[in-house]
Amino acid sequence: GIQVEQSPPDLILQEGANSTLRCNFSDSVNNLQWFHQNPWGQLINLFYIPSGTKQNGRLSATTVATERYSLLYISSSQTTDSGVYFCAVGASGAGSYQLTFGKGTKLSVIP
Amino acid sequence: DAGVTQSPTHLIKTRGQHVTLRCSPISGHKSVSWYQQVLGQGPQFIFQYYEKEERGRGNFPDRFSARQFPNYSSELNVNALLLGDSALYLCASRGARAYGYTFGSGTRLTVV
Numbered sequence: 001g002i003q004v005e006q007s008p009p010d011l012i013l014q015e016g017a018n019s020t021l022r023c024n025f026s027d028s029v030n031n032l033q034w035f036h037q038n039p040w041g042q043l044i045n046l047f048y049i050p051s052g053t054k055q056n057g058r059l060s061a062t063t064v065a066t067e068r069y070s071l072l073y074i075s076s077s078q079t080t081d082s083g084v085y086f087c088a089v090g091a092s093g094a095g096s097y098q099l100t101f102g103k104g105t106k107l108s109v110i111p
Numbered sequence: 112d113a114g115v116t117q118s119p120t121h122l123i124k125t126r127g128q129h130v131t132l133r134c135s136p137i138s139g140h141k142s143v144s145w146y147q148q149v150l151g152q153g154p155q156f157i158f159q160y161y162e163k164e165e166r167g168r169g170n171f172p173d174r175f176s177a178r179q180f181p182n183y184s185s186e187l188n189v190n191a192l193l194l195g196d197s198a199l200y201l202c203a204s205r206g207a208r209a210y211g212y213t214f215g216s217g218t219r220l221t222v223v
Contacts, residue, residue: 033211033212035214041148041216042214043214045211045212045213048211088153097142097161097167098144098156100156101155103152104153
């Protein structure tokens, strides 16, 4: 099956700093989503981005499908950005109904 | 519109027991998926149902089963519970034109 690797596994930032999270995947995808999991376990959908670039406030994401990676940018980080960020992909073709998740990046933003 | 709702939010069961978890998708969404997330890991795919038919199954034993009802809500059943079944169980729904999956808040199952 498709493999998803996220980096870095852990990240500690000072409030106000910027960061880039990376997601590499091993095969063609027809779905790619970035999620933020809060301390209560809720998975919040940040972006649906199988290709291209999107922005939403301080967050933006870029997926280069031909090179099989996606980046999530967080600017001017806030303590409320803390949590685990997951990249999840749906492989093209058979099995496209399921999302395969990476192991996540745990972000801690300190005041 | 309400999001994806799951019940119960927390559950404690004893080894060997059976458990039923419930999920109501976003109104109009016909696809429901179930995921298991153990502590420190990303969610793992268990099942997907679309129009009441199973469309996909992950690498889970036959103790895990699910079904989808005519109103598109879904149940996940786990028999003969093991300690290793302790996890957060997440339900997700997707509409025909929706871009991506929306997840519920999950059911945290503890097996003792």
